[in-house]
Amino acid sequence: MSNTHRKPELEEKLANILREVLKRVTPNTSERLKILHIIDEVKQKILRKAYEVGVNVDVSVEGSIAKDTWLSNDKDVDVFIHLPKELGKESLKTVGLEICRSACENWIEAYAEHPYVQANINGFRVDIIPVFKINNINEAETAVARTPFHTQFINSRFNNRMRKEVRILKQFMKGVGVYGAEIRVKGFSGYLCELLIYKYKSFMNLLENASKWKPYHVVIDPAKCYSNLNEVRKIFTDPLIVIDPVDKKRNVAAALSIDKMAKFIAASRAFKENPSLNFFFPITDKITKSEMIKMRRRGFKTLFIVLKCPKLVPDILWGEVFKSLEGLSKLLEKYDFKVLSKDAWSDERNIVVLAFQLENIEIPKIKKQIGPPIFLYESERNFLKKNILNKDVASGPCIEGDRWVVYKLRKITKADDLIRIKFTEAKHGPHIKTQNFEVIIGEKILNKIDTDDFRVFLKKFMSKKEDWI
Incomplete structure (x- = not known):
């Protein structure tokens, strides 16, 4: 865990932090x-x-x-x-x-x-x-049949010191929100953590290297299965490539999303510069209704869809939740509601919440639609034929610059109305699509769900700030 460039006082602070982490997680x-x-x-x-x-x-x-x-x-x-x-x-x-x-x-x-x-x-x-x-x-x-071979590989090569390093790494990844290869997280699996320690020997040496990583440019072959790493890049196209020592045709980091890799890189750099227990054990703030009201007044527009949680195992549930989240986001965009961010929460038993931050909850009644240039004769004819007698056209067609333009009436101007009317039009997970749902705007969501876990999720969704900054 040493680095010749660190000052003695920083070394001592770092050693104390890592000792405390081990004490808590062993x-x-x-x-x-x-x-x-x-x-x-x-x-x-x-x-x-x-x-x-x-x-x-x-x-x-x-x-x-x-x-x-x-x-x-x-x-x-x-x-x-x-x-x-x-x-x-x-x-x-x-x-x-x-x-x-x-x-x-x-x-x-x-x-x-x-x-x-x-x-x-x-x-x-x-x-x-x-x-x-x-x-x-x-x-x-x-794939699951490989698991015993993973156990054999690690146990035949690890000593107690390396096991300690893995525990420190896992807790660091938990603290910064990148641990777990399940669909809900799309982060680093436990086996991937073990292979990274096998490769880099210590937590701090891994962080020294990871702070210089660049997504889509890192290939790690812990057991040296390939003689030419350029060959590996032709086989795999993931943000991080870590070859499975027991099966060279598999990338252990295949489930890792680019944002979780990027978060780990940034957190590694930040911890090196200013080590703190907060990276491992972040303080989890819960949002209050007054905070949500303040954020609304500052311009935050939030829409929540609350559904009954279908009885599914977590990986299947979250696969369906994220499919519906993406499908509804595209539905909102299709009807001109710009989605700034989106996320989902569930207690995995009773409730699923799909959360959207929008540029606007309500948009103008009239929409400008730009048509073809006047010199594209066939396109011009089709555009005019479609819009001259169209009841949805408020004004036009007219020429602006060298293009035809019409001003159309929107049938739906409120995002919550859109979801209520067009919910099934979106692409959904099959079990999510059939659930009854409720649409809630802003801080009223806390009247519906008031658990600590949800308030922590909501704080992160609204603040958008990494805990370790």
Whole structure:
């Protein structure tokens, strides 16, 4: 974590910060015992059911818990059930799921490339995933089948110091809002964090390098799978390329969006210049109604669409939410409501909120439409034919400069009316499209939803300021 250019007092400040981060994020004995108890309970139920149905299975724990890179208060456990391959692909959906369901109560069925089971056990989210027993990565038929090979790669190369560095990096990424490869975040996965530490050896050395990164120009090949990195650039076109050491045809950073990469680069530079615990543990402010009123008076125009949350697993839910967010944004633009920014929030149980900041909530009744130049005869004829007797034309056609122009009457002049009337005209996620919805303008949203999580989201949406600046 050293840098010869740092002043001694900055080195000491940095060391104190990183020590404090490690103290807060390293799981204690009680947490470890609780996790082990849950894993043991799930394993026993799986093996008992497998014995009942006459299938010889292996059970493994994967992910950050298996690699001991998990953070204190992390609540995710990944349990893999390895079935004999000779049972055939359908067995993952039949006997595989049957064994998964036996390991827990109140499960929900989720789907990646094949079904798996997700359950809440004593406050932990446990994913129980059926896969085939394989000895070689080339036998992997699904992306999730690579996971045990990721665990093996990291565990065979990591020591305790590197695990500490990963924990620091993960918390930094959480603090600046770029951690998690799920659709809701589009950030850095846990495995990507581990590979970055494997490549750069320490958190601070990574930040030294990342502060100089340029999107679409960074290729990292931790296991040196390719002899020529120019070859890699021909295969992948993502903002950041990190070759998977166990499968050179895969970019581990494929899910990373350009804005999350850019945010990490900027945060790395800012932390180097002025290290602070705030990067790791930002103060989460909640917006008040009086703040929203002040922002409205300053010109902020916000529109919210509130829907009932469909019962879907998070990745499917957020895929649909973002599809609807984009579809409604295009609908607003189509009808001349300029969208300045947009975002979405959900508690993933009861409510989904689509949030838009608009240039104007209400636009003028009359719209100027510029037609073709007078020397394009066919276009001129079609334009005049379409507009001379058009009831939606308030005035014109007339010539301004060398072009035909008409002034048309808009049928819809309020953004909230547009959403209520044309909601289904937008492209939606299928489960979002069928939900009842309510359109709310401005600070009245806090009369509808008044949770701390939503107020934190709203503060970030309205202020647009990074916590670490």
